[in-house]
Amino acid sequence: MAMKRVSLRLKFAVLFVVVIAAVLGVSIIWSTFTQQKQAEKEMLEKAQILAQEMDAVWTFFETNQHQFKTDEDGNYELYCVIAAKSVGKFFTSETDYIIHYTNLTTRRASDVPDGFELEALNAFSMLDQN
Template identity: 40%
Template sequence: MRIKLRTKIAVLVLGVVAAFLMANVAWESSRRAELEEAELVQQARALSANMEAVWEFMNKNQDKINYDSAGNFEFKGLQCSIAGRSVGAFFSRDTDYSVRYVSDTPRNVADTPDAFEQASAMSDKIWNSLGVSATVSPST
């Protein structure tokens, strides 16, 4: 039994269309994953900038906190690091995010960066060495 030319062409066209559809699905899936990762990085940088703002606020207002109205120094135990950790703990408690302070040279074991944080820091160093800024820009 011979297969007609029309049938051969139809099968070929259907095969090509199916191949293109599968390639498109794979490409869209990969692109979606890249976009989600970029969004997560942007959110992480925004959270980091927020924590930096808390630290800066506490640093600038430390004298107001520790001096009474008569100008007498009275340390109240509220340091920038304590405020930053507390804000991070409250934020982490109330959301699905985890915010914490880490350092390349920690004095406290709890401040040691995990593997993800180390990779992120290395990525930022690489981008900065290439002259690419890794700052958070405001949304418009």
């Protein structure tokens, strides 16, 4: 049996395909690893923010507990907007985030939306109309 000689061109083609497949494999593994690390980082940041929000809620209740009134059934009377704004102030003072409560119609000058907020509120109102 006579063995055929493999041409140099075929050897380079096979080597090229093997190298490309190896590089592609490493690229896929690296990309998957990087995406996983990025997702973990984002989840950690969100968990830390949630913990800071909960700290702000606890701070609000600890600070103002003596001011809460109860109705005739013993239930606490608490106005959501007051609690939300107070918690927002605690959260804003402890983080780099700013919580600002606003609406298209406001009673206080401090609640008037800025340009970005106004654009977002208008977009939401357009969604409600559809």
